Amino acid sequence: MADAEVDPLVRGLALLAALLVVLAAVTGLAAASASPAASASVAPAAALAAPVGNVSGPALVATDSNGTFYFNASGGPAVQNGSIVGTIAWNATLTGNNITGVVATPDNGTITAATTQPISVLVTTGAIAEHLILTISLNSSLSNVSKTATLTYTFLVVVPIVLAAVLVVGSSAGVLPFNVSVALDGSPVGTVGVPQLAASATYNFSFRYATTGLSSGYHTFTLSVADEHGLVTFGNGVTVLTTTFYVAPPTPNYGVYYILGIVAFIGVLFIYAARVGARRRGGGRR
Secondary structure, rough: OHHHHHHHHHHHHHHHHHHHHHHHHHHHHHHHHHHHHHOOOOOOOOHHHHOOOEEEOEEEEEOOOOEEEEEEEEEEOOOEOEEEEEEEEEEEEEEEEOOOEEEEEEEEEEEOOOOOOOOEEEEEEEOOOEEEEEEEEEEEEOOEEEEEEEEEEEEEEEEEEEEEEEEEEOOOEEOOEEEEEEEEEOOEEEEEEOOOOOOOEEEEEEEEOHHHHOOOOOEEEEOOOOOOOOOOOEEOOOEEEEEEEOOOOOOOOOOHHHHHHHHHHHHHHHHHHHHHHHHHHHHHHH
């Protein structure tokens, strides 16, 4: 009788254990089948980062002139394991108080594994002296994932000092292209490219020097064609031409003196009023 009562209990426990084993097996299979999908949906940490880069170029550019700027860009979803596998699209824009005539060339493009960096952007300035900001907008993308970033570079557009001269070629022979060297106060500041010229030809050229902060006093530009061994001279027959100019000192800030004068005048009135008041108070006590 006792054995008959125990058998159903044993059978129930055995059935429960079998159900638990089946449930564990089903759960394990579900987890195993879900793992690949979960890992495939997680992007690498590098792909989630924004692209990075840098811009370089001149700090000063003359009005109505050109300046060349360079930038590098990398990172974001387009770059994996240090290699570009997607594309990085970029756009160049310029901002300032007056951007009439200010142009960036080219103003857009894409960077791929076949692109050589750094990338150059030629900025043509207008007639206004001002600060300009060159902004490079980046969009790094691969498939349907993209990240953006911006690079900026601020430079100053200034009214340049303009030098003009005339070259004369001797009658014996023409000359191949060469450079006229330019120095300011003995230090080289640039060159002027001269094309091939025929015998007895004349050539007018100019040099635009963008600068700020020259000290007050006299300064001297020196133009030289001495390397051409006498085949070319300036209009007055010399191979070295100098020109001197004067930079005036800054205008005194008379506003400071006006303020000091007003303060001193107010102080005199205060002293005068104090003395008059003291005399009146003294007279009343008598």
